[in-house]
Amino acid sequence: MSIVFSNYSYQQTSYINSARNISGNLYTQKNKLSTFFSLQSVNDSLQKENARLMHTLGLHLPTNPLKDTSYTTKRTIDSVTSTIQYRYIPARVLNNSIDQKTNYITLNVGSLQGVKKNMGVISGNGIVGKVSHVSPNYCTVLSLLSEHFVVSALVADGTVGKVTWDGLDPSLVLLTGIPQSVKLKKLDSVFTSGYSAFFPEQILIGRAAQVMNGTSYKIWLSTNFRNLHYVYVIEDNTNVERSILEDSTKITP
Amino acid sequence: MSTPIKFTLNFIAIMAVQIFVLNDIVIKSSISILGFPAFIPFIYPLFILLLPVSTPNWLGMIIGFFTGITMDMFCNTPGMHASACVLLAYCRPFLLRLFFQQNIKELGNTIPSLFRMGFSTYFIYICLAILIHHLAFYIVQIWSFSQILFILLKTLVSGILSILLIILSQLLFAQKEIRRS
Structure with a gap:
């Protein structure tokens, strides 16, 4: 222990x-x-x-x-x-x-x-x-797919949120911090923003799968972690x- | 074959199956689509359960620690498998005494196997041991009270598959020991 x-x-x-x-x-x-x-x-x-x-x-x-x-x-x-x-x-x-x-x-x-x-x-x-x-x-x-991993994400109109994993499904991540005024449609793409020091801009993270509440979304990962x-x-x-x-x-x- | 060599080979075989086959099951399959969280079965506690009945408790715990730390090295987990294995090795004598109290002296130096012990008692013995190991492992891994149901769910789904695989492996391999002795 x-x-x-x-x-x-x-x-x-x-x-x-x-x-x-x-x-x-x-x-x-x-x-x-x-x-x-x-x-x-x-x-x-x-x-x-x-x-x-x-x-x-x-x-x-x-x-x-x-x-x-x-x-x-x-x-x-x-x-x-x-x-x-x-x-x-x-x-x-x-x-x-x-x-x-x-x-x-x-x-x-x-x-x-x-x-x-x-x-x-x-x-x-x-x-x-x-x-x-x-x-x-x-x-x-x-x-x-780690609890403490946070990456900043960019949606189509330039709003920046952050993406984390909730530890449940390896094909879904959580996008939070998107203001109520911005409405994502299903299958809208989410990219990395240039704010993160590790990733270049405009690398695909995934596509919106469902709305959790006004400000957070479930995202289908574009990377298939089962087949990497x-x-x-x-x-x-x-x-x-x-x-x-x-x-x-x-x-x- | 002398006992240490036999157990080393046993150890290598079980660990190879665990690391190279079972650890990849979750990657290649799509079990979690049914709504279950991603999980893998662990059969490596079988090595601790297969130690001779007369193994002293301290030796069992040291062997348990090394089994766990080997697993940790391959899974990138800091000591989680090791702690669960030491707990299992600590509990093993109590479990053996609980189920086989009348003939524990006769068993002596033999390996607790399916055919020597009778199916039903052996099955319950394996179930309890595996549940102890899995519960300890997932509690240490997830480590939050708010997700206690998630811990139990993972223990259950992973445990059922582990028990199934362990019983199957016993049915396949344990028979040879009877013929030899």
Whole structure:
């Protein structure tokens, strides 16, 4: 029991996590076997994602998006040294759970691949979580399906609310803090806002499923946590500068 | 085969089934669509229940702790399985005395198995042990009084499946021990 209580703050579970090499290695072996059987569905999902990316790149659009000034300024304005704000590190899911109050996902990338603590993790369909512990070859991700995980969300008209999980159904999350005046319709999309330091803007979280009361909604997650194979860890090149600035603002209000 | 080696192999087999098969059940199935919360069956307490009857209490609790901490390492839970397992290992002698008081001396060094004990007593023994383990585990995991019904529901649905799997595994594997002895 003492182990439970000394570690009750979930963020500090520093010595029992499956980022450890023993369990990480075993999960890699198991993953090699089990991915073979799901190749079909993985291929389908990757193909769909490719199609979506081609579409957003504008390969089917008559105008060249690279000549669009709004598009190019957005890319170069971020920093002087690097023109791309976000870098995506591809990763494979080794272990995943959805039945607990705080769920963790083990990935096959670690500090050798440039993963650091508190980086955001997304899948092809939507957000997944953020990195909580890193070892040289593996990392554990605090899943969106966790009690203490809060992510700020943006609905279609620009209102910002927050998304949490109530610990019951792994395909539904709760969106709160939307004013009464804003009415969401069923199947309206909910995206991440740029307020969160871990995720880029406009990553899909899910679609509205039902209204709980005036200000909170149930959201169907767009990420299928039951069938999670390939994810991306987001490296934010301006994140360090931003968090230093935000921390110093908190100290001297 | 000497007893420690036999139990180590037993341990590896049970843990492998638990970690690589059962922990994934909830991911691949859609049980929670029926309105139940997502849950997984735990059969690894079976290892503690299968220790010889004459195992001293302190040794049982130490083995229980290591069983639980192994499970914790693979599930990213800080000591929850370990605490539930130590509680189960602590309760085990009382349960054994409760159900098999008349022949506990004869049993001595043998493993408490389904065919040696008789189906009905063994079934109740497994049920009680599993309920103790699951209740302890889910109380520590969820840890809030306001969700006491949720704790009970999870204990019940997970426990029923665990008991079913444990009885099935006993029916499959326990018979061999009788032939050997």
